Amino acid sequence: MNHKNFKIHSLGTPTVQSPLQLSKTKGDGVFNFISEDDRVLHDISTSNLKEYSSDHIEAMSMEKAGPREKVFFEAKETTAGIVTCGGLSPGINNVIRGIVMSLHYFYGVQKILGVPYGYEGLIPKYGHGFIKLTPEHVKNIHEFGGTILGSSRGAQSVPDMVDTIEKNKINMLFTIGGDGTLKGADAIGEEIRKRNINCAVIGIPKTIDNDINLIDKSFGFETAFDIANPIIKDAHNEATGAYNGVAIVKLMGRDSGFIAASAALSMPVVNFVLIPEMSFELEGENGLLEALKNRLLQKKHAVIVVAEGAGQHLFNATEQQKDASGNVLHKDIGILLKNKINEYFKTIQHPITVKYIDPSYIIRSAPANANDSVFCTRLAHFAVHGAMAGKTRFVVGMLNGKFVHIPINEVTNKRKKIDLEGDFWYSVRESTGQLFKI
Numbered sequence: 122m123n124h125k126n127f128k129i130h131s132l133g134t135p136t137v138q139s140p141l142q143l144s145k146t147k148g149d150g151v152f153n154f155i156s157e158d159d160r161v162l163h164d165i166s167t168s169n170l171k172e173y174s175s176d177h178i179e180a181m182s183m184e185k186a187g188p189r190e191k192v193f194f195e196a197k198e199t200t201a202g203i204v205t206c207g208g209l210s211p212g213i214n215n216v217i218r219g220i221v222m223s224l225h226y227f228y229g230v231q232k233i234l235g236v237p238y239g240y241e242g243l244i245p246k247y248g249h250g251f252i253k254l255t256p257e258h259v260k261n262i263h264e265f266g267g268t269i270l271g272s273s274r275g276a277q278s279v280p281d282m283v284d285t286i287e288k289n290k291i292n293m294l295f296t297i298g299g300d301g302t303l304k305g306a307d308a309i310g311e312e313i314r315k316r317n318i319n320c321a322v323i324g325i326p327k328t329i330d331n332d333i334n335l336i337d338k339s340f341g342f343e344t345a346f347d348i349a350n351p352i353i354k355d356a357h358n359e360a361t362g363a364y365n366g367v368a369i370v371k372l373m374g375r376d377s378g379f380i381a382a383s384a385a386l387s388m389p390v391v392n393f394v395l396i397p398e399m400s401f402e403l404e405g406e407n408g409l410l411e412a413l414k415n416r417l418l419q420k421k422h423a424v425i426v427v428a429e430g431a432g433q434h435l436f437n438a439t440e441q442q443k444d445a446s447g448n449v450l451h452k453d454i455g456i457l458l459k460n461k462i463n464e465y466f467k468t469i470q471h472p473i474t475v476k477y478i479d480p481s482y483i484i485r486s487a488p489a490n491a492n493d494s495v496f497c498t499r500l501a502h503f504a505v506h507g508a509m510a511g512k513t514r515f516v517v518g519m520l521n522g523k524f525v526h527i528p529i530n531e532v533t534n535k536r537k538k539i540d541l542e543g544d545f546w547y548s549v550r551e552s553t554g555q556l557f558k559i
């Protein structure tokens with residue numbers, strides 16, 4: 122059991138009165154400033170709470186996010202920067218918009234710089250320059266997918282990036298990205314600490330894979346499986362439209378299967394969900410092919426949803442390929458499944474029709490759905506409140522429905538994965554009726 126209480130780094134004691142007209146007393150109908158000792162429990166199940174209290178041990182908790190009465194920065198002298206890195210995710214523009222609007226209108230920060238093309242934009246040799254961001258500039262950007270700033274993968278020199286921060290007197294850098302971006306943000310934060318510069322570094326976890334540890338969800342994830350939902354419905358039509366029709370849908374999810382599992386639960390016509398967390402076999406009495414045969418004998422059609430990182434153990438070991446950031450590039454499990462299924466049913470002389478659907482980038486390049494839009498705007502506002510208070514090297518995230526600050530290194534030291542013994546995966550198996558051995 123973990124009893125850690127995460128402490129957030131700070132640039133110094135906040136001494137400036139917040140310009141926000143908030144309250145300090147309950148019951149007056151006005152939202153209150155958040156006090157520094159307000160925390161959110163990590164595990165809210167009562168059985169664990171009992172255990173904590175009987176041991177006189179404090180339960181693990183996170184600092185609550187929100188506006189502070191005293192802030193660290195004088196708005197008029199503050200320069201903010203925003204950078205977006207890694208793969209696209211629905212909602213990036215909503216977050217950019219939310220940061221710009223809240224810095225400008227809530228706190229009066231005038232100078233906001235957009236950093237083009239990810240961390241590359243902090244390296245002068247690329248010559249990308251900065252984009253000046255104003256409310257006028259960002260007012261309509263939530264209507265579009267992608268990122269208005271552009272993104273990139275690939276390592277950049279941390280001291281060189283901090284040189285740029287120092288030279289341009291940036292006082293707060295909002296980094297929007299996945300685990301790699303957040304590791305980069307923490308490294309930048311450490312270099313800033315060594316140089317004793319007044320610059321806060323804030324992470325806003327973005328990834329359709331939902332693989333960031335300790336938080337309820339990353340933004341973009343819900344929109345991604347929302348887009349996959351009607352694609353699975355169409356796949357089901359393809360499957361039922363042929364005698365012994367099999368439709369395979371491959372969805373993104375490099376190391377965690379949340380998109381595949383959630384999409385399948387949201388469109389409950391799926392019979393098999395294959396995710397990176399499970400180690401399934403194709404052949405043998407407990408394998409997928411035997412289970413698929415039984416399914417076709419009974420129902421004459423089947424739908425398989427597979428995450429891109431699933432079944433990598435089924436490929437012959439060859440040299441691993443990596444992208445510019447060092448992320449392993451997976452082999453195409455969808456094509457392998459299609460070929461193996463066709464071969465197997467040919468061998469047993471069982472006629473089938475296989476349709477392979479790979480929606481790929483389509484699920485991540487669209488604008489955020491309504492729920493993600495709400496989430497992104499709120500994340501942006503909470504990120505700005507934390508930054509103005511002089512907090513640094515933290516991510517803003519949702520934990521048990523509340524917004525919290527978590528030290529960046531605590532969310533990057535482990536990847537969030539589906540617990541095969543947990544209730545979420547059990548719900549997936551209940552929905553699919555997936556019984557073959559995992």
Ligand SMILES: Nc1ncnc2c1ncn2[C@@H]1O[C@H](COP(=O)(O)OP(=O)(O)OP(=O)(O)O)[C@@H](O)[C@H]1O
Nearest residue numbers: 207208274275276298299300301302304305328446
């Ligand atoms: N430890 C690190 N120190 C400095 N920079 C890093 C570190 N890890 C990753 N980065 C940088 O962060 C940026 C984004 O990383 P990456 O391409 O892995 O995307 P990501 O943020 O993990 O998003 P996605 O979920 O799309 O993979 C890259 O420029 C990468 O070089």
Ligand SMILES: O=P(O)(O)OC[C@H]1O[C@](O)(CO)[C@@H](O)[C@@H]1O
Nearest residue numbers: 208209328329330373374375444
């Ligand atoms: O092809 P790209 O842009 O490098 O990214 C692909 C990867 O990015 C993700 O969409 C996460 O951002 C993964 O699901 C996928 O494996």
Ligand SMILES: [Mg+2]
Nearest residue numbers: 207299300301
């Ligand atoms: Mg990553």
